[in-house]
Structures are given as C-alpha cells and as structure tokens.
Amino acid sequence: MKSKCLCLLVIALTVATHLSAFTVNDKSTPDSINIIKLNKQAYNNRLTDPNETILQARKNVVLAQKINFDNGVAEAYRVIGIGYDYVSQPDTALNYFFKALAIFQSTNNQDGEAKVNNNIGNLYHESDYEKSIEYFNEALNIASRVKDQDLIATINLNFGNIYYRKKNFTKALDYYTKSNELFIKVGNATNSILCSQNIGVIYYNLNQFDKAETLLLDANKRAKEKDLNAAVASINLTLTSLFEKKGEFAQAEKYLAEGLTYALLVKSSKLEYDYKLTKYELEFTRRDYKAALFSLQDVYKLDSIRYKNNVSNSLSLLTVQYKQIESQHNNEMLAAQQKKQQILFWATILVASLLLVVIFLLISNVNSKAKTNKHLTALNEKITEQKENLNQINHHLEEIIDERTKDLQVKNKKLADYSLHLSHQIRGPIATLKGLLNLEKDRLIDKDECVKLMNKCVSEIDDNIIDMSDMLHESSNKPV
Structure with missing residues (x-):
C-alpha cells in the first residue's frame, strides 16, 4: 500500500506542476495588481507629460517580465505606444502596439486586444480614413462583446474625429x-x-461661436484642473482661432501664448507646428505682415524638419514592418508551441486521470480480495472447529457404541444362560404334567391327587417364568 500511495503522490505532483506552469500568468497577486496600477498611472500621464508616460511604462515592462505577468507586459507596451503617439512618433508607436496586440491575442485578453485596435486606428485617423475605420470597427466589435462601456465611448469619440476630418460635422x-x-x-x-x-470645435466650424466659446472655455478650465497639458494645448488652438474670427485679437494672442507653452511642455512637435501656423494666421489677419513673415519662416523651417522626419519615419516604418512580419512569424511559432503544450497538458491530465482510475480499481480489487480472503479464512477456521467438534462427538459415540455392544453381549450371554436355565426349570414341571396326564388318562392316579400335583407343576412353571422376567427386567434397568 505504501508503494501505491507513493505512486499516487508522484502523479499528483506531476499534474500540479503542469497546472502551475499554465497558470503563472494573470494571477491576482500583489505584484500583478501593483503593475496594473502603475500602468494606469503611466496612461493617465499621457495628457500631462507623454515622455513620462513612456519612461514609466518601460519600467513597468521590466517589472511585469520579472513575474511572468504577460498581460502586464502587453499593457505596458500599449501605454508606451500611446506615449510615442502623443509625441508624434507614429512608427515607434505602431511597433509597440503590434507587440502588445500579439501578447494580448496569445493570452486571449479580448479587452486588451480591443484597446490596441482602437489605438492603431488612431494612428491612421489623419492619413488613411478607411484603414482607421477598419481598426475602429474591429475594436468596437470586441468591446461590445466584452461590454466595456468606457472603451465603447472612446471608440465613438474616435469615430467622431474621423467624420470631423471628413467635414461631416453633423455625424x-x-x-x-x-x-x-x-x-x-x-x-x-x-x-x-x-x-x-x-x-x-464642431460648433466653431459651424460658425456657432458663442456655443463653441462656452464649451471650449469650460473644457479649458477642467483640463487645467486635472493638469491635462496636451488637452489644454489642443483646446487653446481652437480658442485662438475662435477669438481671431471674432476679432478679439488680445484674447486670441493670450490663448495662443498659453497654448504654445503647454505644447512645449508636452514636447509635441505637431502641436508646436500647429501653433506656429496659427500664429502666422493671426498676424496675417491683424495685418501685421512683418510678424506674419517671421511666423511663416518658422512654419517653413518646421515644414522642412517635418519633411525630413517624414522621410526618416517612412524608412523607419519599412523597418518596423519588416520586424513586424518577423515578429508575427515568431508569434505564430510561439502560438503553435503553446497549442502543442496545451495539447500535451490535457493529454497529461487525461493519462493521469486514467492512471488514477486504474490505480483506484486495483486498490479496490486488492481490498476486495483481502476482505474475501479474510472471510474465507474465518469460514475455514469455523469449519475446522466444527470438524473437530464432530470428531469428538464421533469418538464419544464410538465409545458409547462399544460400551453398548459389550453390554448387549453380556445381556445376550445372560439371556442365553437364563434361557438354558429356564428350559431346564420348565421342562421338569412340564414333563411331570405330561406324566400326570398320562396317569390320569390310564386312571392310574386319583383325580384329586392328579389335580393337586398338576397345580403344583403349574405353580412351579409360573414361579420360574416370574423369576426369569424379573431377572431380565433387572438386567435391562442396569445403567449403561
């Protein structure tokens, strides 16, 4: 039984090892919960300091990799991609988004997959509307399936951005x-x-400036309260254009200067360029052509820099695409390996289960046999005991029979002796009777004398018979 228990223990340990190997990821441990919290903090910094978002998320990647928290690694990659998107490096952002997407797909994290598709759609929303909508629709389908209301709202916001750029302001x-x-x-x-x-912004484009001003000023105030630097910079661009259209140039210049400060704070080259262009438009509208010329020169310089950056980005994008193809191939290999491991795992579970069933049946069989043997042994002992009792009884009966036989032999001998004795005792009186009868027949004896003598003979015969009966009766009453 000890060897069987040891076998069961080994199988249990084997199964437990396989189970632990497949359940390392995504445990609700204090470390993983902390990484989720850090990723959320890094994400929230995107509107305040996207560079800090990138730095913090890179640290989170290392922390998540140490504890094999795959979803934590993927989310950190996604946040890094968002940071690079905010600092106008779409090629680098796309690289990190694809890294995150591959991991989320391998762990079957649909919510994470939907978020990454939404982020990739954002990268394309200014250059390729159809591509952007394709990713947004994919994200929306998954978000609806997992019922992530916040993500559904974000995707609707992004759809609004697409239709805004298509000049479909109503939609x-x-x-x-x-x-x-x-x-x-x-x-x-x-x-x-x-x-x-x-x-x-929509109401601004619809020339409903009062509604636009109310909404933008409220958004500006709330963004400042939450230190959303990128949002303030973006809002102030529209406020500058709005006050320029209304002819309130002092207000326009105020929000332009404030917005440019925020744009420099978040280090967004796109926002800096937009502010240079807006400044030129403001100076031109104010008919300050000299200042407008200087602003136009700044715009030209930024255009030149952007052209160089775009060339560089295009080359980088090609490199990224090549790496993505290679990474996709590696991910496919990894997915195939994981599938193989899962098949092996379930096969191991099945074999272990069958072994446990076989061992259980063997143990049950052994226990049943042991119980049967024990019962048979008890029956054999009982039969042996009964056999011994029968032997004793038979032996006692033989003794009794021997004694009875001897007694019968003695009685038979006595009976023979009595019979012989009786025959002698009775024959005498009977012979006398015969003689008397003959005498009486021949009238040689007196009749009365004959009767008297005959009575005497009958009495003797009767006495002898009684004596013999008493002797036999006495012999039969003797104890055995």
Whole structure:
C-alpha cells in the first residue's frame, strides 16, 4: 500500500506542476495588481507629460517580465505606444502596439486586444480614413462583446474625429454627444473633457461661436484642473482661432501664448507646428505682415524638419514592418508551441486521470480480495472447529457404541444362560404334567391327587417364568 500511495503522490505532483506552469500568468497577486496600477498611472500621464508616460511604462515592462505577468507586459507596451503617439512618433508607436496586440491575442485578453485596435486606428485617423475605420470597427466589435462601456465611448469619440476630418460635422457631433453621455455614465471625467472640446470645435466650424466659446472655455478650465497639458494645448488652438474670427485679437494672442507653452511642455512637435501656423494666421489677419513673415519662416523651417522626419519615419516604418512580419512569424511559432503544450497538458491530465482510475480499481480489487480472503479464512477456521467438534462427538459415540455392544453381549450371554436355565426349570414341571396326564388318562392316579400335583407343576412353571422376567427386567434397568 505504501508503494501505491507513493505512486499516487508522484502523479499528483506531476499534474500540479503542469497546472502551475499554465497558470503563472494573470494571477491576482500583489505584484500583478501593483503593475496594473502603475500602468494606469503611466496612461493617465499621457495628457500631462507623454515622455513620462513612456519612461514609466518601460519600467513597468521590466517589472511585469520579472513575474511572468504577460498581460502586464502587453499593457505596458500599449501605454508606451500611446506615449510615442502623443509625441508624434507614429512608427515607434505602431511597433509597440503590434507587440502588445500579439501578447494580448496569445493570452486571449479580448479587452486588451480591443484597446490596441482602437489605438492603431488612431494612428491612421489623419492619413488613411478607411484603414482607421477598419481598426475602429474591429475594436468596437470586441468591446461590445466584452461590454466595456468606457472603451465603447472612446471608440465613438474616435469615430467622431474621423467624420470631423471628413467635414461631416453633423455625424461627428452625433458621435461626440453619444460618447460624452457614456463617459459621464461611467465617470470618465478626462475623456468627457475631450468630448466637450470636440463638440466645441464642431460648433466653431459651424460658425456657432458663442456655443463653441462656452464649451471650449469650460473644457479649458477642467483640463487645467486635472493638469491635462496636451488637452489644454489642443483646446487653446481652437480658442485662438475662435477669438481671431471674432476679432478679439488680445484674447486670441493670450490663448495662443498659453497654448504654445503647454505644447512645449508636452514636447509635441505637431502641436508646436500647429501653433506656429496659427500664429502666422493671426498676424496675417491683424495685418501685421512683418510678424506674419517671421511666423511663416518658422512654419517653413518646421515644414522642412517635418519633411525630413517624414522621410526618416517612412524608412523607419519599412523597418518596423519588416520586424513586424518577423515578429508575427515568431508569434505564430510561439502560438503553435503553446497549442502543442496545451495539447500535451490535457493529454497529461487525461493519462493521469486514467492512471488514477486504474490505480483506484486495483486498490479496490486488492481490498476486495483481502476482505474475501479474510472471510474465507474465518469460514475455514469455523469449519475446522466444527470438524473437530464432530470428531469428538464421533469418538464419544464410538465409545458409547462399544460400551453398548459389550453390554448387549453380556445381556445376550445372560439371556442365553437364563434361557438354558429356564428350559431346564420348565421342562421338569412340564414333563411331570405330561406324566400326570398320562396317569390320569390310564386312571392310574386319583383325580384329586392328579389335580393337586398338576397345580403344583403349574405353580412351579409360573414361579420360574416370574423369576426369569424379573431377572431380565433387572438386567435391562442396569445403567449403561
């Protein structure tokens, strides 16, 4: 039994080892919970300091890799990609998004997969509307399946951005309004500010300046309260253009200067370029052509830099695409290996289960046999005991029979003796009777004398018979 128990223990340990190998990721341990918290902090910094977002998320990658927390690594990659998107490095952002997507797919994290598709759609929203919509639709399908209301609101916001760039302001406004309602419902104040900003931009483009000003100033105030530097910079661009259209140049210059400060703070080259161009437009509208010329020179320099950066980015994008193909191949290999490991795992579980069943049956069989043998042994002992009792009884009976036989032999001998004695005792009186009868027949004896003598003979015969009966009766009453 000890060897069987040891065998069971070994199998249990083997199964436990396999199970632990497949359940290392995504445990609700203090370390993994801390990484989730750090990733969320890094993500929240995107509107304040995207460079800090990148630095913090890189540290989170290392921390998550140390504890084999794959979803933590993937989320950190996604946040790094968002940081690079905010500092206008789309090629690097795309690289990190694909890294995150591959891991989320391997761990079957649908919520993470939807978020990355949404982020990739954002990268394309200014250059390729159809590609952007394709990724947004994929993200929306998954988000609807997992019922992530906050993500659904974000995707609606991004759809609004697409239709805004297509100049379909009515449809854009519908998406922004729907998105804002969802953000308020789930308590996402940050994205609600972005919705207010975008709705204000729509009203600006519809020349409803009063509505636009109210919404943009409210969004500006709330963004400052939450230290959303990138949002403030973006809002102030529209406020500058709005006050320029209204002819309130002092207000326009105020928000332009303030917004440029925030743009420099978040180190966004795109926002810096937009502010240089907006400054040129403001100076030109004010008919300060000299200042406008200087602003135009700055715009030209930035255009030149952007052209060089675009060439560099294009080359980098080709490199990234090549790496992505290689990474995809590696991911496919990894997925195949993981599938093989899963098959092996379930096969091991099945074999272990069958072994446990066989061992259970063997143990049950052994226990049943042992119980049967024990019962048979008890029966054999009982039969042996009964046999001994029968032998004793038979032996006692033989003794009794021997004694009875001897007694019968003695009685038979006595009976023979008595019979012989009786025959002698009775024959005498009977012979006398015969003689008397003959005498009486011949009238040789007196009749009375004959009767008297005959009575005497009968009495003797009767006495002898009684004596013999008493002797036999006495012999039969003797104890055995």
